[in-house]
Amino acid sequence: MEEQRRARINRLKWHCRRALLELDLVFDRFWERYEEDLDAQGESALESLLELEDHDLWALVSGRDATDDPQLAAMIERLREVSPIANFE
Amino acid sequence: MTYTVRKFDAVIVGAGGAGLRAAIQLSEAGYKTAVLTKVFPTRSHTVAAQGGVAASLGNSEEDHWHWHMYDTVKGSDWLGDQDAIEFMCRKANEVVVELEHYGMPFDRLDNGKIYQRPFGGHMSNFGEKPVRRSCAAADRTGHAMLHAMYQRNVKVNTQFFVEWQALDLVRDAEGDVLGVTAMDMETGEIVVFHAKATIFATGGAGRIYYSSTNAFINTGDGVGMAARAGIPLEDMEFWQFHPTGVAGAGVLITEGVRGEGGILRNSDGERFMERYAPNAKDLASRDVVSRAMTTEINEGRGCGPNKDFVLLDITHLPPETIMKRLPGIHEIGIQFAGVDCLKEPLPVVPTCHYQMGGIPTNYLGQVVVPKGGNQSEPVHGFYAAGECACASVHGANRLGTNSLLDLLVFGKSAGETAVNDLRASVKAHKPLAQEAIARTLARVDRLNNQKDGADVHETRLAMQRTMQKHAGVFRFKDMLAEGVKRIDEIAGQVAQTQIKDKSMVFNTARIEALELDNLIEVAKATIVSANARTESRGAHVRDDAIDTPETPDGRDDRNWLKHTLWYREGNRLDYKPVQMKPMSVDTIELKKRAY
Numbered sequence: 001m002e003e004q005r006r007a008r009i010n011r012l013k014w015h016c017r018r019a020l021l022e023l024d025l026v027f028d029r030f031w032e033r034y035e036e037d038l039d040a041q042g043e044s045a046l047e048s049l050l051e052l053e054d055h056d057l058w059a060l061v062s063g064r065d066a067t068d069d070p071q072l073a074a075m076i077e078r079l080r081e082v083s084p085i086a087n088f089e
Numbered sequence: 090m091t092y093t094v095r096k097f098d099a100v101i102v103g104a105g106g107a108g109l110r111a112a113i114q115l116s117e118a119g120y121k122t123a124v125l126t127k128v129f130p131t132r133s134h135t136v137a138a139q140g141g142v143a144a145s146l147g148n149s150e151e152d153h154w155h156w157h158m159y160d161t162v163k164g165s166d167w168l169g170d171q172d173a174i175e176f177m178c179r180k181a182n183e184v185v186v187e188l189e190h191y192g193m194p195f196d197r198l199d200n201g202k203i204y205q206r207p208f209g210g211h212m213s214n215f216g217e218k219p220v221r222r223s224c225a226a227a228d229r230t231g232h233a234m235l236h237a238m239y240q241r242n243v244k245v246n247t248q249f250f251v252e253w254q255a256l257d258l259v260r261d262a263e264g265d266v267l268g269v270t271a272m273d274m275e276t277g278e279i280v281v282f283h284a285k286a287t288i289f290a291t292g293g294a295g296r297i298y299y300s301s302t303n304a305f306i307n308t309g310d311g312v313g314m315a316a317r318a319g320i321p322l323e324d325m326e327f328w329q330f331h332p333t334g335v336a337g338a339g340v341l342i343t344e345g346v347r348g349e350g351g352i353l354r355n356s357d358g359e360r361f362m363e364r365y366a367p368n369a370k371d372l373a374s375r376d377v378v379s380r381a382m383t384t385e386i387n388e389g390r391g392c393g394p395n396k397d398f399v400l401l402d403i404t405h406l407p408p409e410t411i412m413k414r415l416p417g418i419h420e421i422g423i424q425f426a427g428v429d430c431l432k433e434p435l436p437v438v439p440t441c442h443y444q445m446g447g448i449p450t451n452y453l454g455q456v457v458v459p460k461g462g463n464q465s466e467p468v469h470g471f472y473a474a475g476e477c478a479c480a481s482v483h484g485a486n487r488l489g490t491n492s493l494l495d496l497l498v499f500g501k502s503a504g505e506t507a508v509n510d511l512r513a514s515v516k517a518h519k520p521l522a523q524e525a526i527a528r529t530l531a532r533v534d535r536l537n538n539q540k541d542g543a544d545v546h547e548t549r550l551a552m553q554r555t556m557q558k559h560a561g562v563f564r565f566k567d568m569l570a571e572g573v574k575r576i577d578e579i580a581g582q583v584a585q586t587q588i589k590d591k592s593m594v595f596n597t598a599r600i601e602a603l604e605l606d607n608l609i610e611v612a613k614a615t616i617v618s619a620n621a622r623t624e625s626r627g628a629h630v631r632d633d634a635i636d637t638p639e640t641p642d643g644r645d646d647r648n649w650l651k652h653t654l655w656y657r658e659g660n661r662l663d664y665k666p667v668q669m670k671p672m673s674v675d676t677i678e679l680k681k682r683a684y
Contacts, residue, residue: 003592006590006592006594007592007594007595010590010592010594010595010596010597011275011594011595013595013597014252014274014595014597014600017127017128017132017304017305017306018128018132018304018305019128019131019132019133019134019135019136019137019232019304019306020136020137020304021137021301021302021303021304021305021338021339021340021341022340022421022424022425024304024305025338025340025425026424028305053131053232054132054136054232055136055229055232061424062417062420062421062424063420064420
């Protein structure tokens, strides 16, 4: 079971390697903070976000765009929260 | 450890712009073509290219490929090969129109022609005044380009191997290239891709520096693999730095910020650019600003606890101007510096942006090496294009929008040459070189079984910090010499990296260790080449290269108008002449590079 989870997490982690440095940096911080706490719902939301094109994903993470899906919105919130914006606000 | 073998006519490593363009050529000609890529093709770093692609279409005003050629030679500080530059500039219109036919949504003029905008360094009539030469698709040119070319590849049946890490080049005793070894990230399985033609299009290695605008995937895999296989690396001392990357993050802050009135300040709050460039001040050219910033930091006037950055101040500008004209910058400041740029200045440092050197090729995309008195003998079965290759069109400094042009022209050219070579060659694959495969297996085995070894993350960080400090934007004799020693020590640690996670499925720790094997080759090549070149030229600027009438701005044509070749074996250097003779026109004669 533990091995299966590790495989799933490792796959997600690799899918977080993006074309834009901005996203790489956000995901780097995300995994540092959330690797242990990510539940099935979180994994699925992250998986959906990772299907997006990089520019569209960055528009969501940087707050220039928004999503109606509450699960995705919650994950975007986490991605925003791991950046220094939390200290600033 | 076991492996399987798969046979293809051609294998291409990398699915960014250059790899996709090369693949179209081979698949359209009916050759069985495999493209290996670490990430899904449309997530390649080409996505980050926004500026456009240069072509002298002349849609808005008169333009000519010869003017474009002149600009590129001058931009390269005369280190670019003039035959390759003529070839690229003459081919530009053709590859842009082809791309349009593949479905690329270029911005258009009212008359339906492709819209063109001006870009730094691109001029009309041999340097007279700026010209509109860049073709773009809003601010998503690279992204749109990848989509158009990926769709075309799907149509012509290119076989993609997505999430595969190429490991090593397979060369036989005669030096011919017979394919690559690669690892399927999903299973950890090792496969030999046995091919008659192997094309590298793996992009740059900007991650050798601590501060880089490059995405994490840019680890110079092709460059490292070529070096390990005995191919020399050309002009690796030349890296383009952008003056304003966010300190500690690398994210690019566009020149537009200074264009809108942004001011650079040191720890005393002084607008220091007034001392370095009294007229242009903060808007002086990229290399001038980068050098001034580095001087301030080196002389102790940097900011922050480590005094290692300067400040970009826009707090004097009306907030509505910033939010309207520079909206992305506010977000970037908040996300990556924790700074609200409306109220506080942004911490910035000169940041590595583009690799001008790489695997030596000619304008046909063939990888060339010195052999038996010939300076540029093609390596059978091996081709390269894009940022990993050195054709050499960018020489010592690349012009904006010439990188997308490079990958289209030389991606196509490499594919076309491979097609011609396949048509002319014997039908069968040459027997595989077992020794080369054994080296890959031994490398992976070593990593899997290493005990008491070095931590990958810490070792990579040590390399990046050393490169930033010792071979950054402004270079000093003693620092370079010390950096060569330090990088050599770090290379020793890279040879003994250890991973804790030994799992097979998407083992990111293993992938990162294998990437570090490639990065370190690029770091060694860069610092050894930079240490030896005692002049200043383009992006390579040394403190000890003196400005005299014979060596204007430290550029020493008498001794240094030549390409560097670094060999991994023995960490040794060789040199070869710059091709000053174009294909059809007169040589663009040497003169001081001034704008």
